[in-house]
Amino acid sequence: MTDLDSTFSALSHQARRAILKQLATGEMRLSDLAEPFDMSQTAVSKHVRILCDAGLVTMEQRGRTRYCRLNAIPMRAALDWIADYETFWQGQFDSLARHLAKEGL
Amino acid sequence: MTDLDSTFSALSHQARRAILKQLATGEMRLSDLAEPFDMSQTAVSKHVRILCDAGLVTMEQRGRTRYCRLNAIPMRAALDWIADYETFWQGQFDSLARHLAKEGL
């Protein structure tokens, strides 16, 4: 399994994308991450572990609680792949650049 | 399973990304797609089916052969998600825009 495999795989589950969005607002405790989900804490913990394995999240234990933080590096590799793909295929997109410009990036 | 789920899931396998890269050069026959892989044609056919289900590829039968073509729309949604994620999290990236600029997009 390549890094890209695990990155895209990690992104392929709604719950994990939601976790990433949550973490985008800043560091969070595992239990707070789990709260909004209709799922056991164990299940959420497993999702977080998958994100950690993919390198998208890091955890740090302070006292009895684990704090989760984002790590952007693997996300960039995923983005690179899509951008590279687009470089080869100048088709149906009316240019990736224009699209991103529209998004204000 | 949302559309994003199936898109990212489809991208999470090396072989399927390779197939997409192949198709980026233009329409291809299923058998020609399968040729470079160390895998049965049946297996490749299954991968292509997953790409079709995710909407990333369309197939058209002409005579006895199936021709595969790319479809960019779902890829854009995936890109949008990453871009949106980045919008919320203005961190470790030294700006998505600068990064893309560096890639010449």
Place this chain on the structure above:
DNA sequence: CGGATTGTCAACCAAATGGTTTAGTGTTAG
């Protein structure tokens, strides 16, 4: 027609995924 090409379908298999529950390990607060 008959044979080669192109590809699917069905059955099977091992391993991974996504979830559960129950039990257990640290850690902190009273």
Place this chain on the structure above:
DNA sequence: CTAACACTAAACCATTTGGTTGACAATCCG
């Protein structure tokens, strides 16, 4: 010390994934 908290580990389960092989169907070529 004890009880609550935060979380992991282990066992279990159903489903999906990724691959195989073998048989079949459709189409084209000579």
